Amino acid sequence: MNGTTEHRSDRLKILVVGAGIGGLTAGLALRQQGHEVLVFEQSRFASxxxxxxxxxxxxxxxxxRLGIWAENFGANRMQKLTEYNSMGEKMRSMGLEEANxxxxxxxxLAHRIYLHDALKKAATSAQGKGGPVKLHTSSKVVDVDPRAARVTLADGSEFEGDIVLGADGVHSRARSRVAGSEFKPFCCGKSAFRFLIPRKAAQEDEKTSRFVQESGELSxxxxxxxxxxxxPTSNNEMLNFVCVHPEAESEAGDDWNKGGNLDRMLQVYxxxxxxxLALLSKADPATLKVWKLLDMxxxxxxxxxxxxxxxxxxxPFLPHQGQGGAVAIEDAASLAVVLGAGTPREEIPDRLKLYERIRYDRANRIQDFSRLMGADLDKKVKLDMFAFTNFNFxxxxxxNSSQKLREWTWDRTPNVYxxxxxxxxxxxxxxQTHFGVARQATESTFTTASIKFKTSRTLLQNLFPRGVPGWRFKSPGTVAYASFSQTTLNKMEWLGGSGYNHLGLYIHGVEYEKQNGDVVSGAYMPILFENLTDPIVSGREELGMPKLYSSIDVYRRATSYRINTGWQGAMWGRFTLENLKEVEAAGDGGSISGDNDAGILTYRYMPAVGRSTKGTAEAAYPVYVPFKDEVPQxxxxxxxxxxKASFKIDKLDWEALPTLHHVIxxxxxxxxxxxxxxxxxEGVGVPDVAAAQRVE
Structure with a gap:
């Protein structure tokens, strides 16, 4: 097959049909994303x-953003807007310096040729980011195969890539392969003469000099x-004219470059x-053009x-807002973002649909604005030019496309936190990772030190959620069992390979009876201290865990294990395990509660926002983590x-523990x-606690 070239597997091969402003902007932007870009232009010089x-x-x-600074090729600022009626009486004049x-x-306001040349040079230059765009001139595309991403030229040669972009203008051939042949441009009832004259010619004529006194003025x-x-354009040295009139009054064609007749133009006005009229008469008959204004x-x-x-x-855009080129440039930018470096080939159709969703409504809305702006005065159309300008500019x-791509990427990963x-x-x-991909903590390590003790059931039950029925102990006795269990986690992928410490109170033998009579059993955890912000926040928000910050310092020796807990230097807890002797590991479940519980019960409470809602819960419900469902085990x-083991807890006071005293x-x-x-x-495999579930 002709035109088939080798290209790196980590970049896309993109075929662009048309080397106008939109096509070259797309080529330049996609080149900078690292893709191989071929542009096919039917004219000889693509000018x-x-x-x-x-x-x-x-x-x-x-x-x-793409490195094109229009001031470098003579673009001048738009600084003033003046409107006249047909008799030359000034209706409105507005300076734009402050508004801009x-x-x-x-x-x-730029010269179109100079902009086009700058885009072509930047796209095809060996300098710059990415490989140069390959520009094929005198290469008329006569057919496009959307499935194969293949273009066929008039000489029969074919080129195949990963994507084809149809930037071939109002008379697009690619369009029929997208929307069908029934969508064709039609004249809106108006035509336009266009030409350029030197500003100096108007300045030197006393009849016209008053129109060109100020730089950057659109009249x-x-x-x-x-x-x-x-x-004005070209450093305010040239004046650009667009003369819109009823289609029947000139011999315009669909071709943008059809020559116009100076006498006919003067007759129209x-x-x-x-x-x-003196200004219009300065047009050079050799360069005067006239074309039909096409809509679709x-x-x-x-x-x-x-x-x-x-x-x-x-x-296709009518020229009444000067936004046609701008919207094509926006399209090109959106495509470059959506088809960024590393785009998987299997996602191409979906990403092109995303591009359409991003751009469709905005482009069509600006089209509608342009139609309204071009309405005849006798139609008395109400216009809010400031609203149009604000929306456009x-x-x-x-x-915008970067954010839409992020949201699209997020939405493609189900069940993310x-x-x-x-x-x-x-x-x-x-x-999960930032992209919502589940993490595997099979290589992470844990060391859990626990002290299980017999204590008062009547005191422990006071730590059940306030005013919430359904919580109880399995045993009716007045003694119960609880553990202080401290775990050190390491080699945590989500923390860059580091780890942290946590310590909790686990009350064994607790049940929660749901409203339907079903019973959930486990160790109730009223508080969990951690010494790192990230797991505290994630655990509170994603799991409903009652986590608070505390320093947790661990001192491990061959036969002893000591834990000191505190806040800003105020030590509130000391936990000691002595005369440690290794025993058979078989049969130990390695749970963080320090005992063979079925799971962990806790209670999520999220307060409502606002002074008037103090004491009101935004969310309040029991949470259960069944150990059998934990991954990894x-x-x-x-x-x-x-x-030998012991612990001592010092309640201190509010001055020493201003955020923790009520708990300690x-x-x-x-x-x-x-x-x-x-x-x-000691073991490997740290459960991600994703088995946590709302009880009811």
Whole structure:
């Protein structure tokens, strides 16, 4: 097959049909994303026609991001807007210097040829990011295969890639392969003359000099069904004219480059201000052009498998807002973002659909604005030009598409954890990566030291959730069992290979009876201290765990294990296991509760926001973590039993523990009737606690 070339598997091969402003911007942007880009242009030199173009802030920002600074090739700022009636009477004049300060990037008026040349040079140069775009001129595309991403040229040669982008303008051939042959452009009832003259020619004529006193001034003359627009470009040295009039009054064609007749143009505007006619008469008959203003019904879609349209191929624009080129540049930026470096080939059709969803409504809305702006005066259409301008200019498509791509990526991964701050995407944590991919902690290690003791059931039950029925002990006796269990975790992937410590109170032999009579059994955990912020936040928000911060310092010796807990230097807890001796590890479940419980019971409480809702819960319900469903299951490797263990809790006071005193004071109340077991368990495999579930 002709045109088939080798290309790296980690980049896409993208075929662009059309080397206008939209096609070259797409080529440049996709090149900078690391892709191989081929552009096919039917003309010999792929040059744009001699006319000016608005580079409004929404387009100029994208060009600057791509390294195109239009000021370098003579673009000047848009600084003033003046409107006249057909007799030359001034209706409105507005300076734009202050208003333009609200936009990130300046509103520029550029020469279309110079912009096109700058894009072509940047796209095809050996310098710059990515490989140069390969520009094939005199290469008319006569057919596109959307499934194979193949283009066929008029000479019969074929080129195949991963994607085809149809940027072949208002008379697009690629369009028929997307939306069908019934969608064709039609004349909106207007045509337009266009030409450029030196500004100096107007300045030196006393009849016309008053129109060109200020730099950067756009002037408009309105008749009932026709108008003239004039604005400067090329460092304010050239004046660009667009003269819109009824189609029947000139011999315009569909071709943008059809020659116009100067006498006919002057006849079309014969009733206008003589000073304006003097301006129009300065047009060079050899370069005067006239073309029909083409519109088209809104396409139902812009994409088909591996083919997507952009610019006028997708949405032909009337010139009344000067946004046609800008929207094509926005399309190109969106495609470059959506088809970023590393795009998997299998995602191409879906990503092209995403591009369409991002761009479709905005492009069509700006089209509608342009139609309204071009309405004849006798139609008395109500216009809010500031609303139009704000919508058009107050947008950065690169930033917008980047966010839409993020959201699309997030949505493609089901069942991800979201927690504050949600603006930045799914939160990485022990259960998932930032992209929502589940983590595997099979290689992570744990060391759990626990002291199980006999204590008062009547005191322990005071730690059940306040005012919530259903909580009880299995045994009716007044003694019960609890454990202080401390775990050191290491080799945690989600923490970059490091770890942290936690210590909790686990009350054994607790049941929760649901409203339907079913009973859930396990160890109730009223408090869990941790010495690192990240697991505290993730555990509170994702799992409903009652976590608080405390320093937890562990001192391990050959036959002893000591734990000191505190807050900002105030020591509130000391836990000691002595005379450790290794025993058989078989039979130990390695649970963080320190005993063979069925799971952990806890209670989630999230307060409502606002002073008026103090004491009101936004969420309040029991949570259960069944150990049998934990992934991965912990694997104890070594177990050491202590023949002596103790702990001491100092309640201190509010000054020493300003955020913890109420908790530590209650823990200090617990009597120790007997230490019944104490051990240290070492193992691998740290459960992610994703088995946590709302009980009811």
């Amino acid at each position: 744009e026609a001699g006319a000016a173009i608005h580079l409004a802030p929404n387009a100029n920002g994208i060009l600057r 300060k609200m936009w990130q990037h300046p509103w520029l 408009m003359w309105y008749g009932t069904d026709r108008r003239v627009i004039m604005y 014969q009733g206008f201000d003589p000073a304006l 019904e809104v396409l139902p879609t812009w994409t088909n498998e591996r083919l997507a349209l952009l610019g006028d191929a997708a949405h 107050g947008h950065d498509e690169w930033d 979201w927690r504050m701050p949600i603006a930045f995407g799914p939160m990485p944590g022990p259960r 912990p694997k104890p490797l070594r177990v050491f039993e202590a023949d 004071e209650r823990l200090a109340e617990l009597p120790v009737y007997e230490v019944v077991a104490a051990k240290v368990v």
